[in-house]
Amino acid sequence: MRTRARILGAAAxxxxxxxxxxxxxxxxxxxxxxxxxxxxxxxxxxxxxxxAVADEFYRHLDGIAHAIDETDLTPVASVARLLVDTANALRDDVVMQAGARLQIERALIDRDLPVPFEAYISVITTWLEMGAQDGTLTSTTTDPPTLATVLVSAFFGAQHISWVLNNRSDITPRTLAIIRTVIPCAEDSLSFCSFPPDRSSAQEG
Structure with missing residues (x-):
């Protein structure tokens, strides 16, 4: 198993x-x-x-979501935390970087990769639906499934732009800008994210 892990790490x-x-x-x-x-x-x-690398990528995403699910954050705060923690992982973790790139190149791979971001959208949808029920999801008339799809599309589009332009060095402020724009009701919850939000850098991103 150690050799297999070494091979996967090199491939990633x-x-x-x-x-x-x-x-x-x-x-x-x-x-x-x-x-x-x-x-x-x-x-x-x-x-x-x-x-195998793509599977590891999705296991990493699942692990990030599961860790947040174990906390006592509100549903809307959980969504914000998930996006920021995923951004940080994409910036720092080579498996995440490889998985994101393989999704972009999936047409060049003569095998079926996992359906992109299906479970990720599902967990965000669930949290947003919970937020709509408990009243923490405000300032939006968009239904949770659509809002989840918009958030995930915006986030992974932003990570791609961040990768191409700045090797993902600015992915976290770009993510904070998305959260503040799409779900502004999460503003008060951003203090729960992995790194304290920097409003000026978010606006510059």
Whole structure:
């Protein structure tokens, strides 16, 4: 299992840096410091590696949501925290970076990747519906499922722009700007996020 994890880590780094078309099994073997045969023992081909890295990406997303679900945050605060924690993970975690890039390149991968962000939208929808019921979701007439889809679309679009322009260094203020614009009722809950919000940087992003 340790060898498999090393291979996955190397593949994630390469997919994040070079993209799926630019990576070879030899690249993965060299970065893992093992033989090509050892890579093939665990993964049949490069496509299988991409699927495994994408699965890890979604496991990371699920883990972030589960950790927040264990807290006593309000539903709306949970949505804000999820987006900010995901932004921080995309900035710092190579598996998250690789998974996001593989989703963009999914048409180049001759295998079916997981349906993009389905569970992520679902958990945000659930929290927004709870917020509508307990009165913490205010200042919007948009129904929770539509609002969740808009939030996720805006967020992952912003992370892509942040990646292309600034290597995701400004992804957190961009995320705070989305939260303040789409669900302004979350303003008071932003103090619960992983990093204290900086209003000036959010406006500049």
């Amino acid at each position: 780094q390469l997919f994040a840096d070079k993209g799926f078309p630019g990576v070879t099994i030899l690249d993965v073997a060299q970065l893992s410091d093992i033989t090509k045969g050892a890579v093939y023992f665990h993964f049949a081909n490069k496509e299988a590696l991409a699927i």
